[in-house]
Amino acid sequence: xxxxxxxxxxxxxxxxxxxxxxxxxxxxxxxxxxxxxxxxxxxxxxxxxxxxxxxxxxxxxxxxxxxxxxxxxxxxxxxxxxxxxxxxxxxxxxxxxxxxxxxxxxxxxxxxxxxxxxxxxxxxxxxxxxxxxxxxxxxxxxxxxxxxxxxxxxxxxxxxxxxxxxxxxxxxxxxxxxxxxxxxxxxxxxxxxxxxxxxxxxxxxxxxxxxxxxxxxxxxxxxxxxxxxxxxxxxxxxxxx
Numbered sequence: 001x002x003x004x005x006x007x008x009x010x011x012x013x014x015x016x017x018x019x020x021x022x023x024x025x026x027x028x029x030x031x032x033x034x035x036x037x038x039x040x041x042x043x044x045x046x047x048x049x050x051x052x053x054x055x056x057x058x059x060x061x062x063x064x065x066x067x068x069x070x071x072x073x074x075x076x077x078x079x080x081x082x083x084x085x086x087x088x089x090x091x092x093x094x095x096x097x098x099x100x101x102x103x104x105x106x107x108x109x110x111x112x113x114x115x116x117x118x119x120x121x122x123x124x125x126x127x128x129x130x131x132x133x134x135x136x137x138x139x140x141x142x143x144x145x146x147x148x149x150x151x152x153x154x155x156x157x158x159x160x161x162x163x164x165x166x167x168x169x170x171x172x173x174x175x176x177x178x179x180x181x182x183x184x185x186x187x188x189x190x191x192x193x194x195x196x197x198x199x200x201x202x203x204x205x206x207x208x209x210x211x212x213x214x215x216x217x218x219x220x221x222x223x224x225x226x227x228x229x230x231x232x233x234x235x236x237x238x239x240x241x
Contacts, residue, residue: 032066
């Protein structure tokens with residue numbers, strides 16, 4: 001399991017020699033001792049993101065390099081879930097929700113614009129750090145990422161009505177020294193535990209962020225959010241001959 005610590009708005013999930021796969025600006029495969037979730041201030045507009053993360057790591061006292069995600073959500077809302085050798089640490093904000101209409105039709109009103117709020121800072125994001133004590137090859141690690149994203153989407157739909165936000169990110173990691181597992185889909189022990197942990201961590205951080213009195217609630221629609229996107233249009237569909 002991870003050794004997790006929060007300092008100066010930076011969450012560090014540490015385990016030596018972890019094999020990571022990340023989405024986002026620092027995405028891809030990497031072997032490193034830690035992964036990070038960094039809270040950015042309101043109005044954040046830096047574009048040199050790798051340099052910014054290095055500055056924040058140094059300020060927080062974390063020396064190890066590793067993949068990083070950015071969020072507008074304060075780390076005090078982070079929640080962790082553990083089950084059967086899998087651990088998930090999540091933060092969730094829904095100020096910039098994303099919706100995919102099943103009919104492809106445009107929603108009436110300003111939410112129909114697919115670029116609504118694109119030039120504005122994002123205060124939301126659903127960020128996940130997912131780790132397993134099992135050893136996964138790179139292909140299975142990619143499957144674990146897709147398993148986590150599927151669970152995040154299912155949970156967000158159930159709890160908020162949105163598939164996620166416009167800036168969600170995921171970092172998944174495995175222990176190369178652990179017992180080898182060839183697969184990490186939903187029917188596997190690793191995948192099952194990951195799905196349950198993602199569900200429970202996302203629910204808990206939603207409650208931490210929005211469940212208290214006096215705070216902003218989860219928006220009911222994209223129109224009611226600060227920012228957001230509705231993916232509209234109809235693709236051309238045909239048989240593959």
